[in-house]
Amino acid sequence: MLGAVVLSGALLAGCGNDSATDDSGASSADKAAAPAAGRADSQVDPQAAPQGEAQAGADAGQGKDTTAQAPDLRVDQRSIIYTGTITIQVKDVNAAAAQATGIAGGTGGFIGGDDRQSGGGGTDTATLKLRIPADKFASALEQxxxxxxxxxxxxxxxxxxxxxxxxxxxxSVQQARVDSGRKLLGQAKSLNDLVMLEKEVATRESDLASLQAKKRRLADLSALSTVTVVLLGPDVPAPAGDTQEPGFLSGLADGWHGLLASLSVLLVIIGALLPWLLVLGPLAWLVVYLRRRHQRTHPLTTPTKPTDSPATP
Structure with missing residues (x-):
């Protein structure tokens, strides 16, 4: 029994040593793994960090460019198209038109249209379309x-x-598409690819030219304002505004004017048909008269049906 007890104690001690050895081995492995991981982290490719920093810098630079390219929406930086119309009654239409043209030329503008009508006796009129720089629009209009x-x-x-x-x-986007298409066109290796890429590049260039034309049009309208100057002679009545207030009398006046307009249209129609009536009316009356006379001289005889005789009993 004593031997069995001693043997059991020895076995238990051995198991304890094995578990301690395993624990110590595991902890030693963990301790060894940590420096290995540290060495692995410290042994990263030295070129990777600069590349990552360069990429981060590029991203930051892109963000900075985006912020720098944000549109300036201040009042003095906005694109505004000014359009004006002014009606003036003058003593001499031709002289006033020459002065208005001189005012436009003095501001750095030019005349875009000139329509004059000579009525004689002070009823001359002129309509000028002047293109004036936007920053001098108000001063030129006052002059x-x-x-x-x-x-x-x-x-x-x-x-x-x-x-x-x-x-x-x-x-900007369309220009980038055109540049990429041209780059691919230079790398084409077959005739089919060349034809397809040439067609695509031509389409992209056409779209780009259309966008650029629209921008030039807006830039022209923003840089040069349009002023329509209407010059009236001294005897030309100025256009009167509609100062009549809406109401019963206004409706009655509108209805009366509408009736007169309808009657005038009706008279025009009657005047257009009267020559035809003068020519075709007598002919129609003659045809009707001859037909009635023919019916009186040649009456139509309708055959009479024989009466049925009563049946004999």
């Missing part, structure tokens, strides 16, 4: 208004800043 008696003035504005910004973005 033109002093050429005579100003009868009416109307000014309108259109803000096209968003359209310009959108066109700039679309032009």
């Amino acid at each position: 033109i208004g002093k050429l005579g008696t100003e009868k009416s003035r109307a000014i309108s504005t259109e803000d096209v800043t968003e359209q310009v910004v959108d066109l700039d973005a679309r032009i």
Whole structure:
């Protein structure tokens, strides 16, 4: 029994040593793994870090460029199209037209249209379309208004800043597409690829040219405002505004004018048909008269049906 007890104790001690050895081995392995991981981290490719930093710098640079390219939407930096119309009654239409043209030329603008009508006896009129730089639009309009008696003035504005910004973005994207298409065109190795790429590049260039034309049009309208100057002679009645207030009398007047207009149209129709009636009326009367006379001289005889005789009993 004593031997059995000693043997059991020896076996238990051996198991304990084995587990301790395993624990110590595991902890030693863990301790060895940690320095290995540290060495692995420290042994990273030295070129990888600079590349990562360069990529991060590029991303940051792109973000910085995006912020720098943000559109300036201040009032003095916006794209605004000015359009004005002014009506002036002057003593001499031709002289006033020459002065208005000189005002436009003095501001750096030019005349875009000139329509004159000579009525004689002070009823001459002229309509000028002047292109004036936007920054001198107000001053030029004031100078033109002093050429005579100003009868009416109307000014309108259109803000096209968003359209310009959108066109700039679309032009940048389309230009990049054109450049990539040209690059691929230079790398074409077969005739089919060459034809297909040439067609694609031509389409992209056409779209780019259309966008650029739209931008040039907006830039022209924004840089040079359009002023329509209407010059009236001294005997030309100025256009009167509609000062009549809506109401019963206004409706009655409109109805009366509408009736007169309808009667005038009816008289025009009757005047157009009267020559035809004068020619075709007697002919129609003659045809009807001859037909009735023929019926009186040649009456139609209708055959009479034989009466049935009563049956004999």
